Amino acid sequence: QQQVKQSPQSLIVQKGGISIINCAYENTAFDYFPWYQQFPGKGPALLIAIRPDVSEKKEGRFTISFNKSAKQFSLHIMDSQPGDSATYFCAAKLGGYNKLIFGAGTRLAVHP
Amino acid sequence: NAGVTQTPKFRVLKTGQSMTLLCAQDMNHEYMYWYRQDPGMGLRLIHYSVGEGTTAKGEVPDGYNVSRLKKQNFLLGLESAAPSQTSVYFCASSYGGTGTEAFFGQGTRLTVV
Numbered sequence: 001q002q003q004v005k006q007s008p009q010s011l012i013v014q015k016g017g018i019s020i021i022n023c024a025y026e027n028t029a030f031d032y033f034p035w036y037q038q039f040p041g042k043g044p045a046l047l048i049a050i051r052p053d054v055s056e057k058k059e060g061r062f063t064i065s066f067n068k069s070a071k072q073f074s075l076h077i078m079d080s081q082p083g084d085s086a087t088y089f090c091a092a093k094l095g096g097y098n099k100l101i102f103g104a105g106t107r108l109a110v111h112p
Numbered sequence: 113n114a115g116v117t118q119t120p121k122f123r124v125l126k127t128g129q130s131m132t133l134l135c136a137q138d139m140n141h142e143y144m145y146w147y148r149q150d151p152g153m154g155l156r157l158i159h160y161s162v163g164e165g166t167t168a169k170g171e172v173p174d175g176y177n178v179s180r181l182k183k184q185n186f187l188l189g190l191e192s193a194a195p196s197q198t199s200v201y202f203c204a205s206s207y208g209g210t211g212t213e214a215f216f217g218q219g220t221r222l223t224v225v
Binding site: 006009034036041042043044045046049089098099100101102103104105 | 116143145147152153154155156157160162170171202204206208212213214216217218219
C-alpha cells in the first residue's frame, strides 16, 4: 500500500517535444506529491510538488497533473530541452511520519 | 551554506567488514533520512529520524543501524557488510511537515566485495 508505481522506465524525446511521466499510488494517506530531478553523480533535487487538493500546478515548462479519484499524477515537461536529460522520480509523502516514498524513476533523454 | 554533506563519497568494503556513513546538515532541520538507490528500484528508505535522539525504521532497515546523537548529524552503520548492500546511499533532511522540501546530499557509492 505504500508503493508508488512510476512509468515509463525510460523515455526518449526530441528537442521541443513534450515529455510525460506517470505515477500511481494506493495509499490515500499520502498528502504531498513531489517530483525530484537527478543528474548523474548528484543527489536528487526538488523540481515541483503538488498537494492532493489541487488538480494542476505549473512552474515554467513543468506541470503536474493530479487525479485524486484515480490516484494518479503525472509530470509534463513542455518544450523539452537537452538540459532536461536526467532521471526523474515521483514521490509521495506520508504526512504523519514525514516519510517520502519514491517511484522507481524514469530516465529521460532529450535528443537535439 | 553547505546543505547536506555526506562522507565518504566512495568506499570499497570486504564482506563482513563494518563501516559508518556520516551525514551532516547545517540547515537546523528536524528530520533526517537515509535512502539507498539501486538501478530500477528508485530510492528506498532505510531509516529516518524525526529529531535529535530519535530513530525509526523505513522500508529496508535490515542490516543497518543508525544514530542521531546531535541534531545536525545522522550516522548510518553497517555492522557486517554483505554484497547485497552494494548501492549508492543518500542522506536527506527536511524541516518536516506537509509540503516541506527534502534536501539530499551528493551520495556515497559503496561497493561490498
